[in-house]
Amino acid sequence: MVLVLCEEGDLAAAWAAERLRERSIEVDVVTGADLAAAGHLEHRIGVDGITFELALADGRQLSRARVHGMLNRLSFLPSAWVRRLGGPDRDYALQESYALYLSWLHAFEGPKLNAPTPQGLCGNWRHPSAWAALALQVDLPAKPYRQSSRDDPGVLWQGAMAPPPAAAYVVGERVVAEPPVQAFAAPCRRLAAAAGASLLGIDFAAGADGHWHFTGATVLPDLVRGGAPLADALAEVFRP
Amino acid sequence: MILLCGIPSESPLAMVARELDALGAAYRVLNQRKVAAHDIAWQIDGAGLAGTLTLEGETLSLAAIDAVYVRLMDDRFLPELEEEPEGSPARRHARGFHDALQRWLEIAPGRVVNRAEPQGSNGSKPYQAQLIQKYGLRIPETLITNDPDAVLAFRRQHGTIIYKSISGVRSIVQAFADEDVDRLDHIRWCPVQFQALVPGTDVRVHVIGDETFATEIVSDKIDYRYAKRAGGSAELRATELPSDIVEKCIALTRGLDLAFVGIDLKRTPDGEFFCFEVNPSPAFSFYEANTEQPIARAVARYLAGAT
Numbered sequence: 001m002v003l004v005l006c007e008e009g010d011l012a013a014a015w016a017a018e019r020l021r022e023r024s025i026e027v028d029v030v031t032g033a034d035l036a037a038a039g040h041l042e043h044r045i046g047v048d049g050i051t052f053e054l055a056l057a058d059g060r061q062l063s064r065a066r067v068h069g070m071l072n073r074l075s076f077l078p079s080a081w082v083r084r085l086g087g088p089d090r091d092y093a094l095q096e097s098y099a100l101y102l103s104w105l106h107a108f109e110g111p112k113l114n115a116p117t118p119q120g121l122c123g124n125w126r127h128p129s130a131w132a133a134l135a136l137q138v139d140l141p142a143k144p145y146r147q148s149s150r151d152d153p154g155v156l157w158q159g160a161m162a163p164p165p166a167a168a169y170v171v172g173e174r175v176v177a178e179p180p181v182q183a184f185a186a187p188c189r190r191l192a193a194a195a196g197a198s199l200l201g202i203d204f205a206a207g208a209d210g211h212w213h214f215t216g217a218t219v220l221p222d223l224v225r226g227g228a229p230l231a232d233a234l235a236e237v238f239r240p
Numbered sequence: 241m242i243l244l245c246g247i248p249s250e251s252p253l254a255m256v257a258r259e260l261d262a263l264g265a266a267y268r269v270l271n272q273r274k275v276a277a278h279d280i281a282w283q284i285d286g287a288g289l290a291g292t293l294t295l296e297g298e299t300l301s302l303a304a305i306d307a308v309y310v311r312l313m314d315d316r317f318l319p320e321l322e323e324e325p326e327g328s329p330a331r332r333h334a335r336g337f338h339d340a341l342q343r344w345l346e347i348a349p350g351r352v353v354n355r356a357e358p359q360g361s362n363g364s365k366p367y368q369a370q371l372i373q374k375y376g377l378r379i380p381e382t383l384i385t386n387d388p389d390a391v392l393a394f395r396r397q398h399g400t401i402i403y404k405s406i407s408g409v410r411s412i413v414q415a416f417a418d419e420d421v422d423r424l425d426h427i428r429w430c431p432v433q434f435q436a437l438v439p440g441t442d443v444r445v446h447v448i449g450d451e452t453f454a455t456e457i458v459s460d461k462i463d464y465r466y467a468k469r470a471g472g473s474a475e476l477r478a479t480e481l482p483s484d485i486v487e488k489c490i491a492l493t494r495g496l497d498l499a500f501v502g503i504d505l506k507r508t509p510d511g512e513f514f515c516f517e518v519n520p521s522p523a524f525s526f527y528e529a530n531t532e533q534p535i536a537r538a539v540a541r542y543l544a545g546a547t
Contacts, residue, residue, distance in 0.1 A: 118360025
């Protein structure tokens with residue numbers, strides 16, 4: 001079974017789950033609300049291996065033995081769980097919860113799009129400066145990035161609100177790129193590898209000179225935009 | 241050029257500076273408490289990464305910095321900013337400077353001890369334990385649960401058990417005692433990590449590059465770091481480890497992409513080793529002060545590219 005983990009309103013996750021089912025992949029969608037309402041939890045690590053069991057309120061059992069792949073769309077703890085935490089120990093409870101999610105998500109075997117990291121549960125949520133450095137490393141043309149003491153760090157984190165003019169996706173070894181940026185397939189693949197991401201959405205814009213350049217990347221891309229070619233690539237990763 | 245970042249009087253930073261002096265290596269100290277007199281600006285473009293760092297009037301090219309030892313404290317709590325209101329120009333400058341510095345440290349070429357990103361595994365002990373296992377080191381039997389019955393069964397199976405945080409916060413190890421059974425129901429609200437108690441002697445291993453320094457700690461308390469606070473004692477002495485354990489510690493450090501770590505081991509009476517944690521920002525001065533092991537010298541040599 002392929003586990004699709006997502007927040008309740010994640011349309012891209014619902015789209016991907018449906019497309020995977022159409023391609024004969026067994027899928028179980030578990031939302032943040034499902035996780036927040038779950039009951040019995042046991043996670044063991046030791047000489048006999050690693051186990052994870054979680055009883056969902058609707059009777060489903062989430063276990064390491066059942067899950068053979070994961071489309072992971074939780075960038076942070078489920079909102080429904082975060083809303084439940086309060087009081088003077090709230091920050092501590094958040095840290096503990098994140099540490100637990102990181103461990104049990106890591107414990108699953110099989111392909112993970114994406115594996116959890118300390119910097120983001122669905123993959124490393126990099127700063128724009130880190131993406132710019134990786135783009136340089138893999139020879140992907142990019143807009144210059146500048147930072148100094150005078151910049152407001154909060155503003156630097158803010159991404160573009162509008163959809164990118166062109167996008168590419170890396171899924172495992174495959175690249176699904178829109179026509180204007182298909183020539184960048186090789187550096188896109190290298191970027192995902194350098195970023196340790198099995199699933200990466202890569203954004204492009206055209207400069208005043210008409211040349212396309214990298215503007216950012218995300219481990220939580222809008223999958224719907226990728227259409228059938230992206231759905232095929234996702235299914236290929238999860239097909240036994 | 242080597243850059244030391246932090247507060248110059250802090251023991252690890254001061255000890256490494258002293259050793260760099262002894263080596264005759266060129267270095268500068270970025271005194272965090274003088275942040276108002278520092279500036280940094282850099283850029284990444286097709287030509288690469290370039291920029292400048294100004295420390296109290298002296299401007300350095302970032303390209304001239306080959307190695308950095310990072311002991312920065314949270315800039316929001318610097319004593320110099322204590323009287324500054326939220327959002328004041330001084331606070332905004334300090335935040336902007338530290339963010340730009342830390343972003344550069346993450347992508348700077350050269351030896352950075354340690355970058356922030358690879359330190360992340362220390363924020364989740366069971367996650368880190370899974371990484372530790374991959375390098376062939378044993379970890380204690382671990383259960384994380386919100387089910388009191390599972391804890392009691394785990395206790396019946398292993399005898400004495402301990403509990404501690406899952407994250408890196410409030411990480412004090414406590415023995416699970418009979419009186420804790422009555423409050424076990426609280427774990428239904430937030431799962432807790434339990435481990436089988438591993439009997440034996442604590443060993444702290446500092447790994448810097450390919451060098452290791454093992455320190456044995458004999459204490460009458462479960463968590464020797466807090467022994468004195470708990471009315472106990474802790475005696476430290478240098479020790480030797482079997483070569484296979486040394487190799488695993490070095491491989492683990494490299495595998496985590498860290499240059500300098502403090503690895504917490506326990507040697508059982510049977511001579512087996514268990515690994516509890518990899519500390520990516522070890523305050524080694526406590527161990528060096530008690531054993532005279534030349535850890536600061538090894539850090540200095542690593543920064544200078546001598547190892």
